[in-house]
Amino acid sequence: MLSFEKFKEEVKLHFLEYCPQDYQMRDVHIVRNFKENQVLDGIALSSKENQTAPVLYLKVYYEDMCEMNLSIETILKRLAVDYQRAENMMPVMEMPNIQSREWILKNLYTQAINYEQNQELLQTVPHIQINDLAIIPRVNIGKYSTIKITHDICEISGLDGDLIVAMAMQNNTKISKPVFGSMNDMLNESFLTEYPEDVLMPLYVLSNEEKHYGASMIADKQVLDSVAKSVGEEFYILPSSVHEIIIAPKSMWISPEELRQMVVEINRTILQPEEFLSDNIYQYDARKHELQMYSPAKGKMEREKVKVPDNKDMKKSNRGQRKPKNSR
Template identity: 30%
Template sequence: MDYREFLEQIKKDLSERLSGVLEGATVDTTQVDKLQGRSYEGLSIVPEGSIIGLTMDLQPYFQMFNDGISYENIVEQIADRAAGAYADRPAVTAEDIGSYEAVKDKLMIQLIGREGNEEMLRTIPHHSIEDMEIVYRFHVQDTELGMASALVTNSMLERYGITAEQLKQDAFVSAVSHDPFEIKTMAEILNELMGAEIIPEDAMPMYVASNKERIHGVGVIAYPEFMEEAAKRLGGDFYVLPSSIHEVILIPDTPDVSALELQGIVQSVNVEQVAPEERLSDHIYHYDSKEKLFERSDKYESRKLNQGQERESSRSSVLDALRSNQKDCSERPHKNTAVIRRDVAAL
């Protein structure tokens, strides 16, 4: 039995198992498109009269089946999970999401990497910031399991009758108001988590930026006031290291900081410690507080090199002009100053 056949069989048997729990629920196979490479083909379960359905990725269960777990056991587990998920589902009505006015003040922003999300980005409104993309969600409900939110899609924009630019404007107003950014030292973060100060005094100064919940908090770096506020806190230019889709690390740009080493650290941590679905980027970024410019670090290094070459070229041009003027002066006939002094004395 391959995965497609497994899905079809589960679809049939699950409908029967759920008849006493979710009367009238529609069970069907579906393609679920998600960010960060988490798209999958699975099952959708829509209770009768509900506008919100449940989706389930059955790949783990298919693996269990291949590992020898009985089919009956697996169907029972899926049915229990579906019933439990339905009981914990957000209580959402058509009025909650049916109009733009209903969701406008619940909008949030999320920052994702462009690489690996190209297919999904074709179906959702987004705005670029270097090699990352700002996408938009709206808060649905807080549950015991956490916050439930929904991704804004192009079809939603059409239904709401708004443009992507209007969405962006309203989302930033809502996000800044309801989901403000926080910048804390690494020592403060570790103290909150472990209750102890464990950062050596001579360690490289590091700051963590996110939202208060530290969930999908990387989007705060796109807030209008964030970069300038961070520059004040860090004392000038700084590097931005993407720790995950939840937070970034800020490091002051000082002479003893190597961008190449920071880049290597990010790439190593991404491979060894960050789950693929939570990776933001393998690159590091830089904020120039004088130019008020946020850019990828390699662009910053290239721009700095070009500026140095331009200054050297300008300096050479000035020196060439001075040498030329000096040569012109040396080739001109000299006045007989002795005669002039004598004539002046005679007067």
């Protein structure tokens, strides 16, 4: 049986043989995409004309080949059909001019991801570390499309990585507007799912209007100060997912260890790999303006730790050193 590495080589060499004539002038690339909490290898075609291309991840095709004992020819035929379909279904998008410093700076916002689980991804993007999280910059392209600002984009646009991160954090709530409300109210608004109406708990959700990558509000002290005023008491922060955080007032009398165990269980059973944010719970000290993380080993909250890497040198020092690592 072919190894996955050999499989990728075979796909790169022979994919075009299974594609129509008008594909033959294109170049085949095996691309390595660093997604939240996972590294995925895919196939994408480039041509002189096209600025966009679908990417199909190869792992599922490789697994089908192995599990169903299919020939590589059968897989390549399927891949070629799927690629053409993906190309036809790809949304029409006006790609931004990524050389435009003004456009990037004006549209920056942030995403929070887990620091340890995203070491490969973090080699490709400027970021700042806060406790066990990393804050990375993004821009949206039209409705429902988003792109990470990578070191490559910084280089092309002539923008400094540290500046990008600082501007993204400063502008975050202009682009990604915070939304804070009770979880019951938010579930009531959706009308989509049957939910436990009998459960009346003073839990709150903090996210953004899009409900997408809204967990980055955890890094905005002004937003957390507003939350502290609204809640009117001390509270824990549960890292529900990369899309939102949950605010649990301390008057609920649930210990941080119990809350942490619940978060871990839900992280392992409900979340998709790309949605995972953290297993650790937090509290915000509004007097000190400090985000503290609970240490299960010490049984107490620890002081906020912020680390700013040298985002200028990181690009140079990591060239050619992007090695794959298994996701969690």
